[in-house]
Amino acid sequence: KQEVTQIPAALSVPEGENLxxxxxxxxxxxxxxxxxxxxxxxxxxxxxxxxxxxxxQTSGRLNASLDKSSGRSTLYIAASQPGDSATYLCAVRPLxxxxxxxxxxxxxxxxx
Amino acid sequence: xxxxxQTPKYLVTQMGNDKSIKCEQNLGHDTMYWYKQDSKKFxxxxxxxNNKELIINETVPNRFSPKSPDKAHLNLHINSLExxxxxxxxxxxSQDRAQNRQGPNTGELFFGEGSRLTVL
Numbered sequence: 001k002q003e004v005t006q007i008p009a010a011l012s013v014p015e016g017e018n019l020x021x022x023x024x025x026x027x028x029x030x031x032x033x034x035x036x037x038x039x040x041x042x043x044x045x046x047x048x049x050x051x052x053x054x055x056x057q058t059s060g061r062l063n064a065s066l067d068k069s070s071g072r073s074t075l076y077i078a079a080s081q082p083g084d085s086a087t088y089l090c091a092v093r094p095l096x097x098x099x100x101x102x103x104x105x106x107x108x109x110x111x112x
Numbered sequence: 113x114x115x116x117x118q119t120p121k122y123l124v125t126q127m128g129n130d131k132s133i134k135c136e137q138n139l140g141h142d143t144m145y146w147y148k149q150d151s152k153k154f155x156x157x158x159x160x161x162n163n164k165e166l167i168i169n170e171t172v173p174n175r176f177s178p179k180s181p182d183k184a185h186l187n188l189h190i191n192s193l194e195x196x197x198x199x200x201x202x203x204x205x206s207q208d209r210a211q212n213r214q215g216p217n218t219g220e221l222f223f224g225e226g227s228r229l230t231v232l
Contacts, residue, residue: 032219038153043202043225051219087153093219099168100145100221102155 002027004092006103014111015082021075021106023090028068031093035064035075037086038105044089048075052095080110115139118203118224125193126232132189133227135203141222143167144186145204146178149226155202161186162208193231200226 003026013019023033032051036044048057048064050073056065063076077084089105118135125131137144145168146158160168161180175191190197203224 034221036223041228044155044204044223046220046222049220089155091221093221099157099160104152104154 002030002092002094002101004090004101004103006088006090006106008106009104010107010109012109012111013080015080017080018076018078019080019108021077021088021108023073023075023103025071025073025092025101027094028071029095030068031095033064033066033073034091034093034100035062035073036089036091038089039086047088077108082110082112084108085110114224116203116205116222116224118201118227120227121225122228122230124230124232127193127195129193130189130191131193131229132187133201133203133229134185134187135224136185137203137205137222138184139205139207139222141205141207142183143206143208144180144183145206145221146186146188147202147204147223149200149202151199158201159186159188190229193229195231198229198231200228202226 005024030052034049035047038044050057050066061078066073087105087107091100091102093100116137143162145160147155148158149155158172159178163183164180177189180186204221206221
């Protein structure tokens with residue numbers, strides 16, 4: 001059974017720092033992994049999608065990596081800004097089934 | 113020009129009532145989902161439809177009944193509402209990888225803004 005874990009649950013860093021958010025999964029038979037951000041009271045916004053054949057994806061200051069063999073993905077945020085404050089969730093789509101599994105999220109706070 | 117839209121955004125109702133939440137996507141996707149986000153912000157799949165056919169039905173009380181009139185719409189009807197049903201319900205859609213279109217973004221999930229249900 002696929003399980004997705006995000007540690008830490010919460011993170012607070014000063015503005016300008018580079019930071020890494022972690023996502024781990026127990027079953028390496030995945031189709032893709034997707035990172036989202038969720039602002040309070042809002043829906044989920046897709047940030048990056050990594051297909052199983054890819055190692056990383058980049059969008060602006062964001063870079064997501066995928067290592068299937070170790071069951072890990074990281075989301076790297078460069079030069080963090082207060083506007084990056086949100087909850088970041090990763091989601092894993094299994095290779096066989098359609099049931100996408102979400103991590104519990106990391107609540108990120110960027111201090112001005 | 114919202115991709116996945118759901119209504120209503122807020123719903124406050126009494127225990128025992130019946131209510132519906134509607135969802136529509138204009139992305140041309142063939143798969144739609146309902147997720148429930150509880151007070152601890154954990155997202156859990158409830159249902160998934162592919163081309164109007166139910167493919168995922170998690171352990172959800174049968175008071176919850178999804179209906180997909182076409183592949184662009186997936187509605188959620190809830191009977192006899194209970195206090196524990198209070199949550200945010202999210203609709204989502206994706207283009208399933210099993211279809212002919214196997215582009216680089218196949219399987220990417222897009223969410224609506226959520227419908228916050230409060231049962232009093």
